[in-house]
Amino acid sequence: MPRSIEFQIEPVLVAAMEQFRHSGYGGTSIKALERATGLSSGSLYNSFGDKDVIFQKALTHYNQMVVAGRIEKHLTGRPPVEGLRSLFLSLLDEPDGGSSGCLLTNSAVEFGSDDSIAKNSVQAGFEMQEKAFLKAIEQLHPSVPDIEQNALRFLTLYQGILVLFRSGYPTLKLRNMINYEFDKLEGEKNDKKIVG
Amino acid sequence: MPRSIEFQIEPVLVAAMEQFRHSGYGGTSIKALERATGLSSGSLYNSFGDKDVIFQKALTHYNQMVVAGRIEKHLTGRPPVEGLRSLFLSLLDEPDGGSSGCLLTNSAVEFGSDDSIAKNSVQAGFEMQEKAFLKAIEQLHPSVPDIEQNALRFLTLYQGILVLFRSGYPTLKLRNMINYEFDKLEGEKNDKKIVG
């Protein structure tokens, strides 16, 4: 029957994801995708369809792997404040220092609120993050009524950090701010107000 | 001598600004700028140079008018918390509900940290916002040593709100979160801890 597929789909998706993360959807040409994935445009069109499909698959993969993976990695089996802190700090640990930012954040901004190929995945990604924050806060203060406000506040901070980091804002200052924020949270939890 | 310029430069800059705000730099064609400004491409090239110059002028104008204007409007001659609150809430008051977001935020994400036509203006704009927050917090707690952390936290929240709002996140939830945040700040200021 048919010749079997030579390449693995997953590394191709990862390469496309990185490319979109760096240059956005509009800023990424098919030629750039050829370079990034090592596939010819023929193969890309053959296996995916068109550019939109590649992007959507890459974005979905980003949600499943990067977003969910990060949450899983930092927020499970650990005290919630510690987990949240390391989750936030992990945003600043891009290996090459080249802050490509978050594909979710970048897509949200690039496409806006109009109907687009990104809308559903962006909403789903934000929802995943917000729910993870909610769960962590519940573990912290099960009885407080303003858990939702705090979860949204964390989501907002999270997205803001990604914007500033992407723009080249000094990592050290962001790191200090994050640590300050979670130090304060630990202080509140222990009912000790340290700051006079 | 020469024929005088027929159009006013400022409305043209405003129109270009709105267009870039809605569609980004890459997503805005010269044709779109013709439509938005009412000028022919001939006039645009004649009066500005090229697309990069138009964008840079529009971004500078955004900093001077929109960013500085908003700060001036909300943070002067008013109690700082009240001013900050109304500044944050004003982000959600886009007239048409079509959240074009902030040209600064959008440009930061679109161009990233690489050297680009936007880098200087983006940094300048963020700095303006951060300094405004710093000043407001100083008025609030002149003695606290962690003013910088709080100013950066406000900047981060501010940018995060702009991302979420641009993506179509429900305005009401964002409004509640903002109000909750500044209610808490007023509480802290009065040294009354309301939340148990």
Added chain:
DNA sequence: TCCATTTTAAAATGAATGTTTTAGAATGAG
């Protein structure tokens, strides 16, 4: 009036875009 300049409209340019097609080599199952 004349000249320099600015306007618009249109055409032209050359490059890049996304996509399809073609041609040829490779591969696996029957």
Added chain:
DNA sequence: CTCATTCTAAAACATTCATTTTAAAATGGA
């Protein structure tokens, strides 16, 4: 082997892009 399929490479396509040029009308100062 054969046939269907997949690969790469290349060409072809129509479209869009930013930009320049052209031509013609308008305008203001000398």
